[in-house]
Amino acid sequence: MGSHKIVIDTNILVSGLRSAEGASYKLLMALDDPRLRFYLSVTLVLEYEAAIKRPATGIRLSAVDKDSILDYLCQLGVHQKVHFLWRPFLKDPSDDMVLELAVAAEADRIVTFNQADFKGIEKFGVRAVKPQEILKLLGEKP
Numbered sequence: 001m002g003s004h005k006i007v008i009d010t011n012i013l014v015s016g017l018r019s020a021e022g023a024s025y026k027l028l029m030a031l032d033d034p035r036l037r038f039y040l041s042v043t044l045v046l047e048y049e050a051a052i053k054r055p056a057t058g059i060r061l062s063a064v065d066k067d068s069i070l071d072y073l074c075q076l077g078v079h080q081k082v083h084f085l086w087r088p089f090l091k092d093p094s095d096d097m098v099l100e101l102a103v104a105a106e107a108d109r110i111v112t113f114n115q116a117d118f119k120g121i122e123k124f125g126v127r128a129v130k131p132q133e134i135l136k137l138l139g140e141k142p
Helices: 010-018 023-029 042-052 063-076 093-105 131-137
Strands: 004-008 036-040 109-111 127-129
Touching: 004 010, 004 093, 004 131, 010 023, 010 042, 010 063, 023 131, 036 042, 036 063, 036 093, 042 063, 042 093, 093 109, 109 131, 127 131
Parallel strands: 004 036, 004 109, 109 127
Antiparallel strands: none
């Protein structure tokens, strides 16, 4: 079986760290599945760090735990350099950064709750999906 190549938007990471009850958490727990290839860039990791360390996110983990999670994601993810910039394509520059990573990595999907923010990305061969879709591909219950 071929691997599913994904980029995870920041809102999925934040949601998964806020609660162990939803599909975002289940997806984060499945990232070590050999059928998934999870892509990262330096810019995305920095965005992840800024987001999960904001007090307003409601993530009830210590700073040490948050750093450990980021370290784990960096070890687990496939590091992708982004050599081109063709922004702006989307309304939000942060979303453009996620799209650029997905295109550079030749990822199949961007996992996000904000699918409307990624309107038109199909022209790059990428789809915006919710975490439930990835879990279904893995045979997991969302």
